[in-house]
Amino acid sequence: xxxxxxxxxxxxYTIRLRKMNEFLEIFDRLAMPVQLRYLGRPLGMFTSxxxxxxxxxxxxxxxxxxxxERRHLARDQDPEWPAYLQAxxxxxxxxxxxxxxxxxxxxxxxxxx
Numbered sequence: 001x002x003x004x005x006x007x008x009x010x011x012x013y014t015i016r017l018r019k020m021n022e023f024l025e026i027f028d029r030l031a032m033p034v035q036l037r038y039l040g041r042p043l044g045m046f047t048s049x050x051x052x053x054x055x056x057x058x059x060x061x062x063x064x065x066x067x068x069e070r071r072h073l074a075r076d077q078d079p080e081w082p083a084y085l086q087a088x089x090x091x092x093x094x095x096x097x098x099x100x101x102x103x104x105x106x107x108x109x110x111x112x113x
């Protein structure tokens with residue numbers, strides 16, 4: 001897999017203790033269909049194993065900030081999106097969003113990480 005997007009939305013959710021399976025089921029059933037429609041496939045989705053626990057991290061790639069904003073606005077206006085927000089509201093303790101840029105290194109130019 002190549003990571004050729006210029007901007008990555010690195011999003012971390014902290015989930016209530018012993019609620020990870022419930023959150024993942026809700027996310028997969030209610031959020032993913034909408035996310036896939038507007039944001040495309042994520043670069044990756046992970047759960048924490050060491051360090052701060054009960055966290056879900058997912059990464060979504062975008063060509064630029066304009067694309068990030070347009071796609072999120074469209075997703076937020078989808079009539080199915082509020083069902084996910086309501087179903088997950090009591091499961092999420094904290095959320096952190098970071099927008100990170102791809103570093104261009106000459107030694108990695110051919111690999112396109």
